[in-house]
Amino acid sequence: MANKKAANAASASSFDSASLNYTKEDFKAKIVHHLHSTLGTSENKATKQSWWKATCAAVNELVYERLTQTQQTHANKDTRAVHYLSAEFLMGRLTANNLHNLHLFNVCSDALKDLGINLTDLCEEEPDMALGNGGLGRLAACFIDSLATLNLPALGYGIHYENGLFRQEIHNGRQIERPDSWREYGNPWEICRPESIQEVALGGYVETIYSEKDGSLKKVWHPAQKIKGVPWDIPVVGYNGTTVNILRLWESKAPESFDWDVFNAGGYVDAQAEKARAETISKVLYPNDSTEAGKILRLVQQYFFSACSLKDILRRYKRAHTLASGKVDYSEFANKIAVQLNDTHPTIAIPELMRIFVDEEGLGWEEAWNICYKVFSYTNHTLLPEALEKWPVYIFERVLPRHLEIIYEINRRFLEGECERVFPGNDFIKAKLSLIEEGSTRMVRMGNLCVVGSHKVNGVAAIHSKLVKEDLFPEYAQIWNDKFCNVTNGVTPRRWMLSCNPELAKLYTETLGSDEWVTKLDKLKDLKKYADNADFQKKFMAIKHANKVKLATVIKAETGIEVDPNALFDIQIKRLHEYKRQQLNLLYILALYRRVLENPDLEMTPHVFIFGSKAAPGYKMAKDIIYAINKVGERINNDARIKGKIKVVFMPNYRVSLAEKLIPAADVSQQISTAGYEASGTGNMKLAMNGAITLGTMDGANIEIVEEAGEENNAIFGLSVDEVKSVKANGYNPWDYYNRDHEIKKALDWLDSDYFTPGFPGELAGIKRALLEGGDTYLALADFRSYSDAHARLEKMYANKKGWAKSAILNSITMGKFNSDRSIQDYVDQVWSLETCLVK
Ligand code: CBF
Structure with a gap:
């Protein structure tokens, strides 16, 4: 049931540093303790980095306690939770943010002052966690802050990129990109969780097995490769409250760190080849996708984190819903699990969940689909065609052959079912709405898959949501008018x-x-x-x-x-x-x-x-x-x-x-x-x-x-917006201006x-050319x-x-x-139907 009171719940459990027994003296003692025992240094030798890490360790004492309490409460109550799948989380720095959210900023600043350290200076030691490109990734970061602040059970899921968005240098006016190794010297805010490692598969082929017994056909995927997903958890500290959720980021690893036999036979480099291949997946945020290798890697990244996350979700669900007979009761799945797709990047989670249900858990197609679309909802963040992802079918055949079959089946049922019902015999519209774009290179349309496979689709501002409904997906809106809604973005104050x-x-x-x-x-x-x-x-x-x-x-x-x-x-x-x-x-x-x-x-x-x-x-x-x-x-x-x-x-x-x-x-x-x-x-x-x-x-x-x-x-x-449309429709000529x-x-x-x-005359002329000869698109x-x-x-x-x-x-x-709290409340009311859960 939607809970309109979540916003009020945020302050219901407020606390301050005094009530936490975090006095200045306590804090000083904790920082010094961590300087000695965690960092292995002393006050007179410690660098700013060490002071910063010792301070984080002192804060983490409290964060971890709250985290454990939150996780236990959620597990005991078997709460419904939202799982925010996003290829990007642009977190920035966490030190000041966590201190403010715990009401410890001033006491920490005073404690450090006594130790001769300035907190603001210390915060500058922290590298930005730049695991995102821009708006969409920063939105995800604001949203997980609000989810925790509103005491909502939620997990963020993404990729533990070894290198975040490139560091920009300017040389003689030009942008130069440099790698951003944000965790080269360790990051005190993350916890590795080897106990929750997942394994996902790639490539290979699909075998169809005929059952003599009942005449049914069973599909068996024989993958060519396995990848290990190692989870790193970043605690997400809610403001003023007691909820500490997690952001779980997956790092890719080879199942074995190197091949013993090859190594012993003298192939020192070859022995590590598989490891290098596997680790490439989480190496860089959004590698260039203009080459074929880039495209494959991007799709693999998306599948890797979506599949790891779903396995993690299922593991937790199974813990609470396995019957005495050993069978898992999936009837509660859609009541317990909401998955938000932040843009089309995690779309592959839809066929992956269908694959798990049908191929591994033995559910019938209809039963599986009925759960699946209720679980997913999709946020569209742009109308720009280049951002509405499409993947060549031939890449799918190589990387995710079973998922391609599942997408075909979703498509067949949609085109013959709902699409035919609303647009009988209209092949033009069917071609437009199909999950597959026909052409010299057949493509899988991830945006369309999101719309078909989700129960809600939202844009991110009123005008944008209107355009999503009326210009981008008008025929889908004719089929499912109520699927489309608006949630205007917000940011955390x-x-x-x-x-x-x-x-x-x-x-x-x-x-x-x-x-x-x-x-x-x-x-x-x-x-x-x-x-x-x-x-x-x-x-x-x-x-x-x-x-x-x-x-x-x-x-x-x-x-x-x-x-x-x-x-x-x-x-x-x-x-x-x-x-x-x-x-x-x-x-x-x-x-x-x-x-x-x-x-x-x-x-x-x-x-x-x-x-x-x-x-x-x-x-x-x-x-x-x-x-x-x-x-x-x-x-x-x-x-x-x-x-x-x-x-x-x-x-x-x-x-x-x-x-x-x-x-x-x-x-x-x-x-x-x-x-x-x-x-x-x-x-x-x-x-x-x-x-x-x-x-x-x-x-x-x-x-x-x-x-x-x-x-x-x-x-x-x-x-x-209307004038732009009409200027363009009437034949815009920038030369006139x-x-x-x-x-x-x-x-x-x-x-x-x-x-x-x-x-160097003409070095800047490209801009003029784009505006005049190029038609001044914008x-x-x-x-x-x-x-x-x-x-x-x-x-x-x-x-x-x-x-x-x-x-x-x-x-x-x-x-x-x-305020992003308002945006989250809108998602709760219109999309997720979540209940707040106060953590004692
Ligand atoms: O919704 C968050 C933001 O997402 C974008 O940055 C995006 O990546 N598509 C949009 O361009 C922004 O308008 C939007 O605020």
Whole structure:
């Protein structure tokens, strides 16, 4: 039964450091104890790393106790649980987060101070756990925080990548990718669980066995290879509560570490070949899939973690539901188990569960299917066709032959059943909805498989969910209207306010007289009466200024660029993609630069444009845009004629821990995607929560943000979703904009010259070509003028200090809806039907 009270349950079991008997002296003793006994060092020899690890070990004493209590409670009560399958969990750092969630941050900081150590410095020792690319992976991390905070039984399942997302270096303006070995020297937050190792199979062939007895056909899969999945558990500490769930990440290993016989016969390298092959699976996050080997590896990764996770789920289920006869009672399976597919990456779990039920557990097809689709639900995170995965059938035949047969059977039953019922005899629609795309290379459509094999499909913001239903899967919606729903994304206020912006958090708590807002973010609306209050505005803006001063120091240290904290900090931080339109931002910078050159007395607020962004290694245009931003920045930052009115900063290696420094310091949040392309966005929420004004299009969650914060407090511009569709339908011609708008023309022509790349003319011309000859797929030129006008409005707003403060405050305090606890509550109500479970 859906439980609407989960949000309240979060604070029902609150505790603080005093009630835990974690006084400063206790903490000091524990840290020193671990320095000696766990790290094998002493106070005078210990490095910062050792202090950090000793501190984590001290915290873990409590975390492990809570973890055990949580697991015992869940097992005793045989709770229904959600299993969040995601190829990505972009966790960032955990130290400050765990301390805050346990209410131990201050006591730990005091204890360390006595020991001569600064906690904030120590937190910098922790490498980011960058096991994700961007939004989808960070969303998963926020969601598991909220699940634990709401005392919901949940497990995250993913891959224990040896190397997370590449570390970005900038050399002469260009992105260089370096490996990210985040756990080279050990990670104190993870626990290896060899007792729960799983084994999964790959390749081989399927044998059909005819039974003389009843005439039935039995399928037997004879795999060619076995892989061991070693689980690593990361405790997920809920805020203010007692629940500690786990994130279980699978590392791939060969069943044997090397082949003795081959080794003895002198084949020292060959003996380890299988080990190397097996370990490749969890070696790197998203290897390049432009080659065939890359594609196979990607599919194998997806199968590896999905299959290990399902085996783990079944193991736990069997423990509670095996009858005295030894038979397993599967009638409760769908009541106990919910599996959320975070995008199409874990789709293969659907045929895998069918395979286990039918081939291994002896269930009939109908019985198995009836359980299966009730277990799964699927979140779509994008409409971009390249992200809706399709795998060549021939790869499936080689890697997962039995799963291919099962997919064919699911497809046959769907096309002959529900599809035929709603679209009788309509072969065109059947071809569109089929799980198999016919063509020169036959493909398995994972998105379609998700829709057919799940009981719920959701998008991640209202507009996106509408487009998923009406544009992406309209015929499926005709078959199963109720399957489609919306869950607008959210972010955890614990990390994205409390931990990253402690002074703002303190102001809110002191003014409200309570820190209830940390779980019930809506409470901040009670501060509305202060939005106009001069004293409150002064405090709020002083905090923003202090955050900008801190960021200016980081910028100087990382890039050597000096920025003035009194300037407007205008930030665009997100993955680099043409639809996100960093190139539009750049075009405006070029236009503004020219305006100042042409009119050196131009009155304007000094403006610092800050970018943080990684480009996919194989995405040439994205890398060219990074190069252009850096080259344009170099020229502008060193041009004395403009007297520092404009600065352009590209922060290398954008990641969670850097975002935590950038977001509290932002005045303006650029969310400028082409309407209809950004499913939701979550950076937009984090920035608004911290008092940035959105300069954005009516896209994704921007629409809902503005609904909450008021359009008058933000700068909205550009074509709407419908207008984008109609401009495209009517034949968009970017040359018209180029020829008509002299600022566009001049900015683009500049890129043809060597003005920004002395001695190398045309190095930046690729951007102009993409925008003109390439057709400007994402309508940057069509939106340029209205973007420039929105900038002008922002300038005006910023000039009115009181008005700006009011808008910034209103943005920050009206973001209650974008608490990930609310998103999770929506999943509980609409998709998972989970009960809270308080842990004593
Ligand atoms: O839903 C989380 C995020 O996912 C993406 O990053 C994705 O990977 N598809 C989208 O691009 C974001 O809009 C979305 O917020």
